[in-house]
Amino acid sequence: MAALQGLAWLLGLQAVGELLARGLSLPFPGPVIGLLLLLLALRFTPVQSSVRGTAEFLLSHLSLLFVPVGVGVMTHLTLLADNGLQLAIVIVASTLIGLFATAWTLHRLMRGPLAQEDSAVKP
Amino acid sequence: MNEFVELWVFLASTPLFGLTATLVTYVVAQTFYARMRHAPWANPTLWSVLLIAGGLLLTGVAYPTYFSGAQFIHFLLGPAVVAMAWPLWLRRTELKAYWPRFVAAALVGGAASVISAVTLAWAFDLPSDVLLSLVPKSITAPVAMGVAEKIGGIPALAAVFAVLTGMVGSLSGRYLFDAMGLGFDRAGWMARGFALGTASHGIGAARATQVNADAGAYAGLALGLQVVLGSLLLPLIWRLVA
Numbered sequence: 001m002a003a004l005q006g007l008a009w010l011l012g013l014q015a016v017g018e019l020l021a022r023g024l025s026l027p028f029p030g031p032v033i034g035l036l037l038l039l040l041a042l043r044f045t046p047v048q049s050s051v052r053g054t055a056e057f058l059l060s061h062l063s064l065l066f067v068p069v070g071v072g073v074m075t076h077l078t079l080l081a082d083n084g085l086q087l088a089i090v091i092v093a094s095t096l097i098g099l100f101a102t103a104w105t106l107h108r109l110m111r112g113p114l115a116q117e118d119s120a121v122k123p
Numbered sequence: 124m125n126e127f128v129e130l131w132v133f134l135a136s137t138p139l140f141g142l143t144a145t146l147v148t149y150v151v152a153q154t155f156y157a158r159m160r161h162a163p164w165a166n167p168t169l170w171s172v173l174l175i176a177g178g179l180l181l182t183g184v185a186y187p188t189y190f191s192g193a194q195f196i197h198f199l200l201g202p203a204v205v206a207m208a209w210p211l212w213l214r215r216t217e218l219k220a221y222w223p224r225f226v227a228a229a230l231v232g233g234a235a236s237v238i239s240a241v242t243l244a245w246a247f248d249l250p251s252d253v254l255l256s257l258v259p260k261s262i263t264a265p266v267a268m269g270v271a272e273k274i275g276g277i278p279a280l281a282a283v284f285a286v287l288t289g290m291v292g293s294l295s296g297r298y299l300f301d302a303m304g305l306g307f308d309r310a311g312w313m314a315r316g317f318a319l320g321t322a323s324h325g326i327g328a329a330r331a332t333q334v335n336a337d338a339g340a341y342a343g344l345a346l347g348l349q350v351v352l353g354s355l356l357l358p359l360i361w362r363l364v365a
Binding site for chain 1: 186201220247260309310330350
């Protein structure tokens with residue numbers, strides 16, 4: 001029953017998000033508004049206990065959910081073949097640059113605070 | 124033989140086919156991935172996509188026919204995006220204490236991915252609708268499609284680029300982080316997970332979760348932040364530029 005309640009919360013908030021996005025013509029996707037609404041709703045313990053299982057299930061199988069869209073690659077084979085090498089370079093290089101920039105920045109910013117936390121735990 | 128062909132044509136045209144093919148292929152790919160001790164090259168999304176696309180091309184089944192069944196799995200991406208509130212909630216104390224640092228890293232990483240992708244695509248003289256479809260590629264696929272639509276890209280292409288980006292990150296992350304000298308302490312796992320979630324969204328986050336629970340949690344946090352920041356800022360920036 002908790003699983004169904006969780007799904008009801010997720011779908012319900014996604015629907016509210018879609019309605020708000022359309023109705024107020026907000027520039028961001030409905031599910032993202034749903035995410036923000038859920039973040040507010042998670043203050044309440046009943047919401048936590050019903051969403052928890054469903055959210056963990058969905059997020060732990062996230063890689064399955066990308067398969068149908070991924071198979072769509074086959075419909076763009078000509079475009080990918082025409083610009084294949086360039087696209088491969090763009091995607092690989094920009095992903096590596098993104099990974100590097102994020103990891104480097106966060107590591108730099110968090111080294112200090114984490115060391116402080118550790119020394120506070122072990123006096 | 125003829126009967127077999129007729130039966131195949133019947134099965135391939137029902138939604139049951141696309142749904143079953145996706146689920147069964149993924150379960151097999153996931154088992155193989157576990158057998159290979161989660162080696163990056165054995166990525167289950169990558170192999171499921173290759174096997175299914177190859178199978179469809181060989182048997183001549185059209186993508187829309189396949190998608191009529193696979194859409195039931197695809198549909199779950201929406202509620203999955205809403206569900207990303209959960210990892211953010213779990214890390215709320217850390218988020219409250221350090222949110223400027225997390226947001227800064229998410230912005231630097233997101234900007235680095237977008238700017239490098241657009242600059243390279245522009246240097247290679249790629250068509251403008253392709254270039255615009257590359258913009259949201261580090262946001263998770265369903266949101267990337269929505270953003271691409273808003274800024275004049277091709278949603279289906281944006282989803283494909285997002286999936287490819289996720290795979291590249293999952294495949295190369297470990298080697299890059301090792302080369303950077305990131306350790307396996309708390310700060311190291313935090314940087315590794317957060318970077319995967321930022322630059323290769325859900326597929327990277329799934330990879331991080333399989334490797335280390337802490338890395339997975341920070342990847343989930345980064346994924347949620349990237350979804351919120353990217354879908355808020357990219358259309359606004361585009362409106363200012365255009």
